[in-house]
Amino acid sequence: MIAHPTAIAAAPLPSAPGASISVRDITVTYANGFTAVRNASFELDPGSICALVGVNGSGKSTIFKAIMGFVKPVAGEVRLCGLPVDAAIRKNLVAYVPQSEDVDWNFPVLVETVVMMGRYGHMNFLRMPSRVDRYKVDEALERVGMSDYRHRQIGELSGGQKKRVFLARALAQEGRIILLDEPFTGVDVKTEMAIIDLLRELKAAGHLMLVSTHNLGSVPEFCDQVVLINRTVLAAGPTAETFTQANLERAFGGVLRNFRLGGASLHDDDDARHLTVLTDDERPLVFYGDKQSRQRDGEGGQ
């Protein structure tokens, strides 16, 4: 009997020899002279989910572009898993999950073709899939629960299914670092939970995920680390220390809506506690007293 490839896959994933992102003091200036990001620095470690949070135009996409090597910083450097960006790209270390709005959902490709695109970097220049490639695609589809939909055209899927297809592509690519661009835009809370569960699994497998989001409410729920930016890194570190009201107010300026409820408007008794709601119209972030909520606020967000 031939050894089934499952035997290989069942082995624990190699504990990612440092799936890390190290952004050291980078400044990115575009050809038109606009400096999108100045002196930005942060370090991220393997097996974690990190949120990249900032307003529109704060430089989130510039940071992504710098990590993927699309723009070269005029100063400073980015290292991925200890390698310069170009070398990391050649090794297929970085996978990218695009924003839904950036995808042409009418493109004539099937689900399995999109996932197979994740393997292209591992193939020869003719992109002829080997048995290993096919197996990895099957496995990735299985992992995200999309095997039954593999022969569907991508536009025929629901919002959450679409997201899962692109996550499967990232899995098939075997990227140690996965960049997710606004993954929760246009998906319902249930789908969001499903995606978050999947991200947690990937985290357990040693992947490093950087998620750009302005969905503040869910950040404390699934992100271990947060990088707050506004044309530079304002704060970076573990969520509990970084994702504070003071830091968020710095990152968002006057853009956020800010409610503070306390006293008679919140209680009928003498309870002196108050709560603060920060929102940009997605899921609100709630602070009870001065402490951030650790509870599920799914209902409160409706």
Add this chain to the structure above:
Amino acid sequence: MSEGGILAELLVPFSYGYMLKAMWVSALVGGVCAFLSAYLMLKGWSLMGDALAHSIVPGVAGAYILGAPFAVGAFFAGLLAAAAMQFVKLKSRLREDAVIGLIFTTLFALGLLMASIWPTSVSVQSIVLGNILAISDEDVVQVAIIAGVSFVVMAFIWKDLMVTFFDENHARGIGIDTRRLKIVFFTLLSACTVAALQTVGACLVIAMVVTPGATAYLLTDRFGRLILISIGLGVGTSFLGAYISYFLDGATGGVIVTLQTVLFLVAFYLAPKHGVLAARRRRQVATEAAA
């Protein structure tokens, strides 16, 4: 007329050297243009083929006047057009479509002017409508080289181009040089436009690089199949179009493009999944289910 007589009549085009040449050159050009059309129509760049075809006319006219290979003239006219568009775009606040419209009509007019001032070396009609029935052997060689090379190159890069057109960020993320790939694609497109100029003329080139892909798009959701269907349509309609034009005594380009349009209309209504009738059926089923 006896049955044998009709058959003999139908085989007549195959007995003329010029008809045989017209049929296989058309088929070759039709096939490679159809290959490119699979990509062009996906990106909203369809009209660029049109702009390109018109812009290279002065180059082709100039080449004939000077007795140079037409492909060389077309190449320089193409460069001129691209440079002029960049220049106007940078130096004015006009929108891109206005700039393209301005430049390509200007160059087209220049080409027609050149052809009418020196009418002996090249006729306006053969540029605008194509003249595959009277194509010279040197031109056949040029067309065959362009089409052959384009086919081979596309066969190697079709998957990389697919990824690039579908998700450029991912393509770059796995180390594909998308910039170089796009330059290769547009170079091939320009070259094939020049080749198609010979068969269907400047006005109808756009159909050759859009219609087969658009038809195939209605028939399949798999990109590989889309390309094969598209090439099949391009080769079939071009070969048949040249053949039929012998009997109709009509312009070859007109017949080819009419055939392509007929097939498009068939697909538009009857395509099993994306056709108008299929959509109507689905709506009916949905209303009945709801009722």
